[in-house]
Amino acid sequence: MSGKWEGSTRRHELPDDWPQRRAYVLARDEHRCRWHEHSTVCGQAATDVDHIRPGNDHRYENLQALCSEHHAIKSSREGNEAPRVTRWRPVERHPGLL
Numbered sequence: 001m002s003g004k005w006e007g008s009t010r011r012h013e014l015p016d017d018w019p020q021r022r023a024y025v026l027a028r029d030e031h032r033c034r035w036h037e038h039s040t041v042c043g044q045a046a047t048d049v050d051h052i053r054p055g056n057d058h059r060y061e062n063l064q065a066l067c068s069e070h071h072a073i074k075s076s077r078e079g080n081e082a083p084r085v086t087r088w089r090p091v092e093r094h095p096g097l098l
């Protein structure tokens with residue numbers, strides 16, 4: 001991951017064929033939430049398609065079906081981690097700018 005500017009806009013850039021990808025992933029995952037924690041799979045009706053690793057990787061292997069509840073949980077966890085990443089700022093002094 002590069003030090004991209006994230007956090008100010010929570011919207012990911014989605015490809016033009018996102019509706020098709022979304023439908024494909026929901027069908028592949030049988031419209032069931034793939035959230036698993038403590039070796040238990042959620043299995044509720046999935047309404048959302050999530051990026052397993054946040055970012056702009058829209059390949060099918062990085063997409064999974066989630067129920068709206070778990071999608072919200074995952075998004076909020078990612079949101080909580082974002083400030084730690086963006087806090088890092090290189091300090092560079094350009095003598096010419098002063």
Ligand SMILES: [Zn+2]
Pocket residue numbers: 033034035042043044066067068069070
């Ligand atoms: Zn779920």
